[in-house]
Each structure stands twice: as C-alpha cells, then as structure tokens.
Amino acid sequence: MPLLETQKMTKDFYKLRAVNQLDFHVEKGEIVAVIGPNGSGKSTFFNCITHIYSATAGRVFYQGRDVTGLPADKIIRQGIGRTFQLIQLFLEMTVFENMLLSVQEHRGSLLSRLFTKDDSEDIERAHEILEFLHISHLKDELAGNLSYGQQKLLDFGMVLMPRPELVLLDEPTSGVEMEMRERLMDHIRELNKQGQTFVVIEHNMDVVMNLCERIVVLDYGEKIAEGRPEEIQTNQRVIDAYFGVEE
Amino acid sequence: MKRWLFWGVVIAILCALPRFLGDYTLYVVSLTYVYTIVAIGLNLTLGYANQVSLCHASFFGIGAYTMALLLAQGWSFWLILPLSGIFGGLFGAVVGFPALKWKDHYLALITIAVNIITFFVMVQESWLTGGPTGVSGISRPSIGSLSFASDFNYYYLLLVFCILAILASIWIVNSKWGRAFRAIGLNELAARGHGISSFNYKLLAFAVGAFFAGVGGGLFAPLLRYIAPDAFTFFISLEFLIMIVIGGMGRIEGPIIGAIIVVMGPEVLRMAEAAYLIVYSLMLILVMLFMREGLVIVLDRLRKAIPARVGSRE
Amino acid sequence: MADFIQLLIGGVSMGILYGVVAIGFVLLWQTSQTINFAQGEFVMVPMFLMVALHIVLKIPFWPAFILMLVGSAILGYLFERLMVRKLLPGGVLVIVIATLGLSGFLRYGIQIAWTPQTLFFPPLFSTEPIRLSGITFSPEDIWNIVFISVIIVVLHLCIKRTKLGMAMQAVAQGRETAELMGINVRHIIILVFVLNSVLAGTAALFAAPIFFVRYDIGIFLGVKAFVAAIIGGFNQIRGALVGGLTVGLAETFAAAYITTAYRDAFVMILLFIVLLIKPEGMVGIKEEAY
Numbered sequence: 011m012p013l014l015e016t017q018k019m020t021k022d023f024y025k026l027r028a029v030n031q032l033d034f035h036v037e038k039g040e041i042v043a044v045i046g047p048n049g050s051g052k053s054t055f056f057n058c059i060t061h062i063y064s065a066t067a068g069r070v071f072y073q074g075r076d077v078t079g080l081p082a083d084k085i086i087r088q089g090i091g092r093t094f095q096l097i098q099l100f101l102e103m104t105v106f107e108n109m110l111l112s113v114q115e116h117r118g119s120l121l122s123r124l125f126t127k128d129d130s131e132d133i134e135r136a137h138e139i140l141e142f143l144h145i146s147h148l149k150d151e152l153a154g155n156l157s158y159g160q161q162k163l164l165d166f167g168m169v170l171m172p173r174p175e176l177v178l179l180d181e182p183t184s185g186v187e188m189e190m191r192e193r194l195m196d197h198i199r200e201l202n203k204q205g206q207t208f209v210v211i212e213h214n215m216d217v218v219m220n221l222c223e224r225i226v227v228l229d230y231g232e233k234i235a236e237g238r239p240e241e242i243q244t245n246q247r248v249i250d251a252y253f254g255v256e257e
Numbered sequence: 258m259k260r261w262l263f264w265g266v267v268i269a270i271l272c273a274l275p276r277f278l279g280d281y282t283l284y285v286v287s288l289t290y291v292y293t294i295v296a297i298g299l300n301l302t303l304g305y306a307n308q309v310s311l312c313h314a315s316f317f318g319i320g321a322y323t324m325a326l327l328l329a330q331g332w333s334f335w336l337i338l339p340l341s342g343i344f345g346g347l348f349g350a351v352v353g354f355p356a357l358k359w360k361d362h363y364l365a366l367i368t369i370a371v372n373i374i375t376f377f378v379m380v381q382e383s384w385l386t387g388g389p390t391g392v393s394g395i396s397r398p399s400i401g402s403l404s405f406a407s408d409f410n411y412y413y414l415l416l417v418f419c420i421l422a423i424l425a426s427i428w429i430v431n432s433k434w435g436r437a438f439r440a441i442g443l444n445e446l447a448a449r450g451h452g453i454s455s456f457n458y459k460l461l462a463f464a465v466g467a468f469f470a471g472v473g474g475g476l477f478a479p480l481l482r483y484i485a486p487d488a489f490t491f492f493i494s495l496e497f498l499i500m501i502v503i504g505g506m507g508r509i510e511g512p513i514i515g516a517i518i519v520v521m522g523p524e525v526l527r528m529a530e531a532a533y534l535i536v537y538s539l540m541l542i543l544v545m546l547f548m549r550e551g552l553v554i555v556l557d558r559l560r561k562a563i564p565a566r567v568g569s570r571e
Numbered sequence: 572m573a574d575f576i577q578l579l580i581g582g583v584s585m586g587i588l589y590g591v592v593a594i595g596f597v598l599l600w601q602t603s604q605t606i607n608f609a610q611g612e613f614v615m616v617p618m619f620l621m622v623a624l625h626i627v628l629k630i631p632f633w634p635a636f637i638l639m640l641v642g643s644a645i646l647g648y649l650f651e652r653l654m655v656r657k658l659l660p661g662g663v664l665v666i667v668i669a670t671l672g673l674s675g676f677l678r679y680g681i682q683i684a685w686t687p688q689t690l691f692f693p694p695l696f697s698t699e700p701i702r703l704s705g706i707t708f709s710p711e712d713i714w715n716i717v718f719i720s721v722i723i724v725v726l727h728l729c730i731k732r733t734k735l736g737m738a739m740q741a742v743a744q745g746r747e748t749a750e751l752m753g754i755n756v757r758h759i760i761i762l763v764f765v766l767n768s769v770l771a772g773t774a775a776l777f778a779a780p781i782f783f784v785r786y787d788i789g790i791f792l793g794v795k796a797f798v799a800a801i802i803g804g805f806n807q808i809r810g811a812l813v814g815g816l817t818v819g820l821a822e823t824f825a826a827a828y829i830t831t832a833y834r835d836a837f838v839m840i841l842l843f844i845v846l847l848i849k850p851e852g853m854v855g856i857k858e859e860a861y
C-alpha cells in the first residue's frame with residue numbers, strides 16, 4: 011500500500027486545466043521529485059493533495075484511507091507536512107513561537123488547548139531542530155527579521171516539528187545559496203534515512219539527480235514521464251518539454 | 258513582587274474611589290467597567306484574531322436582553338449572567354460563519370448588516386423585546402443578605418467582573434488559543450498549512466469575543482435598570498471599535514485604555530455628544546495614519562523610560 | 572398593475588442612484604484597492620454644499636452646481652492625497668477603519684458645524700404628477716432615471732473609448748503592467764478619486780430632493796451602495812449598476828408588499844441571500860485564491 015496515492019487528480023481554474031488526471035503514488039521511505047516547466051501544475055498539485063484548493067475531480071488516499079475533501083488542517087494533522095512555494099511564516103511572531111505553533115494542534119483536544127501549556131517535549135524538540143538547522147541563536151527574533159535563507163530553514167524546521175510521516179516540499183532550494191542548499195539536502199537525506207518520506211518539487215537538476223530515487227515529470231498538468239533519474243534524463247518527451255525550455 | 262504591589266495599589270484606589278465620587282461620576286466609572294469588558298471581547302475577535310466585527314453591539318444587546326427578560330421571569334441574576342454570555346457567544350459563533358469565507362471589508366459589511374438586522378428585530382418584535390421603548394424596571398442582584406441594589410454596591414460587583422474579564426483575557430491570550438488566534442489573523446494559509454483549523458479558531462474568536470460582550474450586556478442591563486434598542490446600534494459597535502483602535506489592537510491594555518478614554522473622556526471634557534464623536538472619529542483616522550499600535554505605545558515608552566517602574570507586558 | 576408600475580419606476584429611480592454611488596465604490600476598489608466606508612458622506616457633504624451655495628448664498632442653480640462639483644472634486648483629491656496614499660500599504664483593514672473614522676468625522680462635523688436638522692432642498696423638476704392611462708408617475712423619478720442613465724452611458728463610453736479610460740482599465744488590470752505601458756499610475760489613481768467624488772456629488776443633486784438633506788443619511792446610503800456593489804459583483808462596474816437597481820427595487824417592493832417595518836433591514840437580508848446563493852455577485856466573476 012502506497013503511503014500517498016492520488017487517482018485521476020484534476021484541477022481546473024476556469025477553463026485552464028492546471029492538473030490533468032494525475033495518478034501519483036509515493037511509497038514509504040522514498041524521496042520522489044516532481045519536476046516540470048514553470049506553470050506545469052506542480053504547486054497546484056500539492057495544493058490539491060492538501061486541499062488548499064478543492065480538486066475538480068480525483069481522489070487522494072493517505073495510508074490507504076480516502077482523505078479527499080477533508081479540510082486542509084485535518085489532512086496536515088494526519089501526518090503530512092508541507093511547505094509553500096512562497097514561504098509562509100508568522101512574520102510578526104518570534105521564531106520560537108512559529109516553531110511551537112507548527113505542532114500545537116497535533117495533540118490534545120480543542121478545549122485542552124485553552125488550559126494546557128506547551129509540552130516540555132515540544133519545547134525541547136523545537137530547540138533541537140533550531141540547533142540542527144543552525145538558527146537557534148535567532149529563536150527570540152521575529153520571523154520577519156530573518157534573512158530569506160534563514161526563513162527558508164525556519165519554514166523547513168516548522169514542517170519537521172510534528173514529525174510528519176510524509177513531507178511535501180515546494181522548491182525548497184530556490185533562492186537559497188549553494189552552501190545552505192547543500193545543508194538542506196543533507197538534512198533531507200538524513201531524515202529520510204530515519205524513515206521520513208519526501209516529495210520534492212525542484213528546479214535544480216543537480217539536487218534532483220542527487221537526491222531522488224524516482225522522478226515524476228509534469229507538463230501542462232499531465233504526467234509525461236516517470237522513472238529513475240537516468241531514465242528521465244534520456245526520455246525524449248521530457249527533453250522536449252522540459253530541458254528544451256530550461257532557463 | 259513589585260508588580261503585585263503596583264496592582265494592589267491600583268485596585269485599592271479603585272475600591273476607595275466611590276467614596277469620593279458623585280452619583281453621576283460613579284455611574285460613568287461603572288459604565289466604563291462594563292464597556293471595558295465588551296471591548297476586551299472585541300479585542301480578542303478583531304485585535305488578536307483579526308476577524309472584523311462591527312456588530313459587537315448586537316452581542317452586547319443579546320446579553321442585555323437576556324438579562325432583562327429572564328429577570329422579569331423571576332430567574333436568578335447569577336444563573337442568567339452566564340446565560341447572557343453563552344447566548345451572546347452562540348450568536349457570535351453563528352455570525353462567525355461568514356468569516357470562514359470572507360474577510361476585511363466584506364466581513365465589515367456583513368457584520369454591519371448583522372447589527373442593522375438585530376437592531377430592527379429589537380425595535381420591531383415588541384412582543385419579545387418591548388419595542389422601541391425597551392424593558393424597564395430591571396432589578397439588581399444580591400448574594401444572601403448582601404444586596405447590590407445601590408449604585409455604590411453595584412460598582413463593586415462591576416469592578417470584580419471587570420478584573421475577572423481582564424484576567425480571563427490575559428489567560429486566553431497566553432494560551433494556545435490565543436496563539437492560534439494570532440496565527441490565523443497573521444497568516445491563515447500558513448496556519449492551515451500547520452494543521453491549525455481556521456474553522457475552529459475563527460468561530461471561536463467570534464464566540465469568545467461575543468461571550469465577553471454578552472456578559473457585558475448582562476451587567477449593563479441592571480446598571481441602567483432599563484434598556485432600549487438605541488443602546489445597541491451599529492454606532493455603538495463603532496464606539497467599541499474606536500476603543501480598541503485608539504487603545505491598541507492586539508494588546509491587553511488596549512481595550513482598557515480605550516474604554517477609559519471613550520467613556521470618561523466626554524465627561525471629563527464636558528463635551529456635547531456630537532463634539533466628542535468628531536474627536537473620536539478624527540482619532541480613528543489619526544491613529545491609522547500615525548500610530549497604528551494605538552495609545553498603548555505611549556505606556557510602553559513610559560515603561561522604557563522609567564525602568565525601575567513596574568507593569569506587565571503580557 | 573398600476574401600483575406595480577409606479578413602484579417599479581420609483582424603485583428604478585432609487586436603484587440607479589445607489590448604482591451610481593456603487594460604481595464609484597467599485598472604481599476605487601479596482602484601481603487602488605481602496606474601500607471607502609465614507610462613500611455615503613461623499614454624497615451627504617455635496618448635498619449640504621449645494622444647499623449652502625444655492626439656497627443660503629442664493630447663487631443661481633448652474634453656477635452653484637458647478638461649484639458644488641468642484642468642491643466634491645477637492646474632497647476626493649484630499650481624500651487620496653492626505654489619507655489613502657499613506658494608508659494603502661497598511662492593508663484593507665486599515666483603510667476600512669480610517670474611512671469609518673472619516674465617515675464619522677464628516678457626519679458629526681456637519682451636525683456641529685451646521686445643523687442636526689433636516690434641510691429642505693427644492694425639487695429639481697416639477698412635482699406635478701403625470702397621469703397616463705390610469706397610472707400616476709412622479710416626473711422626478713422619470714427625470715432621475717433619464718439623467719442618471721445618460722451620465723452612466725457617458726461614463727461607460729469614456730472608460731471604454733477614451734485614452735484616459737483605457738489607462739484606467741489598464742491600472743485596474745494590474746499596476747505593474749500599466750506602469751510598463753508607460754501609464755502614470757499615480758495620476759490615474761488621483762483621477763479616479765476625483766471622478767468618484769464628482770459622481771457622488773452628481774448623485775447628491777438627484778438624491779437631495781428624494782432623501783432628506785440630513786447629516787446622518789450618508790452612512791446608510793454608503794452601506795447600501797456597498798451592498799449594491801457586492802450583490803452585483805464587486806469586480807464589475809456593470810455589477811454595481813445591477814446591484815444598485817436590485818437594492819432599489821427590492822427595498823421599494825418589500826416596503827410595499829411585505830412590510831415597511833424592516834425597510835432598511837431588508838437590504839441587509841438581501842445581502843445574506845445573495846452571498847449564500849451567488850457569493851461572487853449576480854454578474855460577478857468567480858475568483859479563486861488560497
């Protein structure tokens with residue numbers, strides 16, 4: 011049973027079909043890349059999986075359960091973590107508050123959240139992750155005062171907080187300088203070794219080729235190819251659609 | 258420790274105050290306590306969760322009518338007061354539903370519409386509400402032999418509830434609820450992306466904010482002894498908005514400062530109603546233009562300037 | 572039947588007035604994301620200005636009218652210059668709060684500076700009812716409809732056909748693109764603000780004899796125009812007109828056939844009905860966002 015599976019996922023914006031009949035699956039422990047030219051529907055696909063957008067058609071299964079149509083926050087709480095292409099943080103809160111917010115809804119009842127303080131375990135974990143990402147010295151800084159690269163790391167750290175089984179990353183390395191990029195990739199690899207599953211939208215081919223075992227290629231919302239990195243590199247349709255127009 | 262001392266002195270002064278005040282001034286201060294409670298509610302809804310409510314006067318009114326009508330049925334004040342809050346809060350949760358889809362100016366208009374409709378209901382459905390003249394002869398409560406019937410005694414009851422409301426709001430703001438309120442107010446997309454239910458917390462922000470307003474209403478009716486729809490118009494909602502905006506949205510002190518200025522200001526300055534409404538409208542503009550944090554930042558600066566002084570910054 | 576036609580004409584006359592005010596509202600929103608909760612006061616103030624010029628100072632009608640429009644234009648200009656320009660970066664809510672303040676400032680300003688009383692404004696046209704095969708028309712309504720229709724058609728042509736109008740459309744489509752096209756966005760926005768307040772001033776002239784000239788009519792007029800814009804479709808000028816007519820007609824017919832008790836509340840109920848059934852408005856376009 012795949013960890014995540016979509017069947018015939020379709021999303022129309024008006025007359026524009028952004029995602030078209032997409033069948034997709036991830037097995038536990040994989041790192042899968044989703045690539046494709048700009049505007050090919052990658053981000054929209056993520057947004058449909060997590061129900062940020064309502065899909066026009068199609069179903070989503072997570073751990074074999076049909077989660078289609080569940081509210082976004084509920085899908086996230088099933089154990090899916092995600093980032094957005096444009097970093098989404100609580101800019102007017104501190105780094106540490108951001109970290110705690112990312113985990114507070116994952117345990118306990120709504121009512122209990124009025125009466126209980128943050129778990130000491132969560133606080134510890136937030137420290138650990140910030141340490142791991144080398145931004146722990148910024149923990150009392152407002153997220154809005156961080157540099158772009160630091161924000162990107164914080165965003166990544168927040169996704170890790172609730173220990174999601176599946177992590178969806180939308181262009182995690184875009185706009186991040188070389189050194190930071192290497193570090194991010196190392197983090198992903200290490201976490202993957204510990205059993206976490208990743209789906210990564212990525213433009214940088216080095217990252218894709220280095221990191222992923224399987225690549226899915228989208229063009230105009232359709233899956234035009236799928237396979238191991240070396241297969242994709244030589245696939246004619248992919249070369250036409252993607253490598254032909256690469257910036 | 259110093260902080261406790263400071264607040265102890267403040268409360269002692271407030272307790273001693275009625276001995277030095279005339280009847281009317283005592284009433285004005287009592288009214289300030291009531292409005293503070295409502296403004297605290299609006300501050301939770303709008304100041305923290307960023308959900309626009311221009312119908313807090315409706316919630317306030319529901320609390321007041323609940324009190325007035327059930328007292329007339331012979332119910333106990335102590336039973337009705339929580340009901341005032343709960344009815345206000347339930348109605349608030351219902352009004353919160355549009356907030357799931359709309360925000361900012363849409364929500365402002367929708368809540369104005371709610372306020373206009375509830376006002377008309379209060380005026381027109383006189384079988385229930387007593388119509389334009391409202392309900393009079395509202396009694397005040399007692400506990401055993403301790404009666405709050407006099408203005409003097411009722412003042413203390415209001416003081417206690419006002420302090421309780423402030424403490425409750427501090428608790429809520431510092432809880433995970435408060436953090437989630439701020440989160441959906443700052444970035445709803447990010448909130449949803451981290452499993453924070455905008456459904457739950459938007460409705461809660463309305464319900465909790467309306468609960469405070471309802472309790473405020475429940476205390477308001479016995480203070481005046483009569484209520485009429487005029488006390489619950491959209492313009493009153495605007496006054497609540499003015500309070501938290503000039504006091505400071507999203508700050509515990511905001512509604513307190515705002516209520517003091519808006520309720521007591523005209524009395525201190527002895528202004529005609531229209532004159533102070535001009536002043537407050539102008540303040541709304543000026544605060545938005547030059548001092549978006551509200552007057553609370555004046556306090557902040559004072560605190561910084563006098564480091565030895567004590568005070569709480571939640 | 573006779574009743575019905577009379578009501579229809581009354582409703583259209585009222586609705587087209589709401590429509591004009593709502594069009595200004597939508598223009599402001601489209602070109603600069605400004606929400607003006609003082610829009611009703613932008614009608615109320617010119618009414619008083621007209622009374623001051625024409626009745627108190629006894630300036631003849633046309634010069635008084637022109638002066639009133641100039642006054643409106645200045646009001647619109649100052650609004651943009653002194654408030655909106657500085658507030659826009661703060662987001663919609665900041666504008667909402669500040670214009671609520673402006674609304675109160677103008678409202679109570681007129682009340683204190685002039686009068687809390689209702690002032691009389693002479694009808695623009697003969698009030699002698701016209702009888703036609705058993706139906707009684709108020710000529711006022713007919714002229715309102717005719718004149719305002721002409722104004723709207725002219726406005727429409729200006730927007731669609733003139734260079735300035737096209738520049739306005741370009742700004743509404745997107746600031747950056749408009750700038751790239753060499754359009755001076757600042758100037759266009761100022762122009763729209765002036766246009767909005769001049770439209771409101773014109774509406775004031777027609778509204779003055781129907782509504783009362785009172786300091787507090789603005790807020791309800793403004794709220795209804797806003798409702799009109801939303802139920803018509805906020806992203807469409809056409810929508811504002813449709814919405815205005817809907818509001819005018821609904822209000823008139825509800826008062827006649829259902830109950831007068833809830834007259835002002837009825838429009839608000841209508842707002843909820845439309846938002847429930849067709850949230851993007853009657854002729855609006857659906858937008859999808861996060």
Ligand SMILES: Nc1ncnc2c1ncn2[C@@H]1O[C@H](COP(=O)(O)OP(=O)(O)O)[C@@H](O)[C@H]1O
Nearest residue numbers: 023028047048049050051052053054055859860
């Ligand atoms: N909210 C939206 N409304 C309308 N069209 C959209 C929206 N979001 C994305 N699109 C369109 O859908 C297509 C896919 O976009 P996207 O998923 O962002 O592509 P990618 O992430 O692969 O670059 C694009 O043509 C884009 O313009």
Ligand SMILES: [Mg+2]
Nearest residue numbers: 052053054095
């Ligand atoms: Mg993308």
